[in-house]
Amino acid sequence: SQQGEEDPQALSIQEGENATMNCSYKTSINNLQWYRQNSGRGLVHLILIRSNEREKHSGRLRVTLDTSKKSSSLLITASRAADTASYFCATALNDYKLSFGAGTTVTVRA
Amino acid sequence: KAGVTQTPRYLIKTRGQQVTLSCSPISGHRSVSWYQQTPGQGLQFLFEYFSETQRNKGNFPGRFSGRQFSNSRSEMNVSTLELGDSALYLCASSLQWRDYEQYFGPGTRLTVT
Numbered sequence: 001s002q003q004g005e006e007d008p009q010a011l012s013i014q015e016g017e018n019a020t021m022n023c024s025y026k027t028s029i030n031n032l033q034w035y036r037q038n039s040g041r042g043l044v045h046l047i048l049i050r051s052n053e054r055e056k057h058s059g060r061l062r063v064t065l066d067t068s069k070k071s072s073s074l075l076i077t078a079s080r081a082a083d084t085a086s087y088f089c090a091t092a093l094n095d096y097k098l099s100f101g102a103g104t105t106v107t108v109r110a
Numbered sequence: 111k112a113g114v115t116q117t118p119r120y121l122i123k124t125r126g127q128q129v130t131l132s133c134s135p136i137s138g139h140r141s142v143s144w145y146q147q148t149p150g151q152g153l154q155f156l157f158e159y160f161s162e163t164q165r166n167k168g169n170f171p172g173r174f175s176g177r178q179f180s181n182s183r184s185e186m187n188v189s190t191l192e193l194g195d196s197a198l199y200l201c202a203s204s205l206q207w208r209d210y211e212q213y214f215g216p217g218t219r220l221t222v223t
Binding site for chain 2: 030031033035040041042043044045048088090092096097098099100101102103
């Protein structure tokens, strides 16, 4: 069963706009990670945020984590065509297994 | 440094057959995990190997098995293939066991007919 659930399932934005997607999870976690997947290929690790962190930045990416609400958000600023992909959140429990959500498909229109 | 490599990239098999997929981790990485990705079930953890030993296992039937060699390369095997085994199989490597940051390969697309 999936621990995380992303919202929305799909997102279409204009190049230059910001894209925001959310992830909710069910149980306490050690950390939460975001991955990107281009068109059925391998996953690329974007960012890891630990349970004691509230916000983290990496380039045009901003991730927040609210453990009280069991939710996280990923913001991509100034989107580009190359950001078109599926984005997954993954949570890690004490057993170190990653549990992935169903993903948000982002389409950036030129 | 070369990334995670998986072979073959594409595979077509018939129901009842068996298949072996291979994964070479990033040089220096000692832990290898396998995931199955399907449109219906999403990404699901299969198992993790470290030091040639299976350290963690997901909820998959015994038809799914794997192993790891002394050079950290890993193989997974699926016996008596079923149509529902059609999926993208992803391998991920990490430096150590219980390392949260994993680096994924491009995957092997298995189609069972």
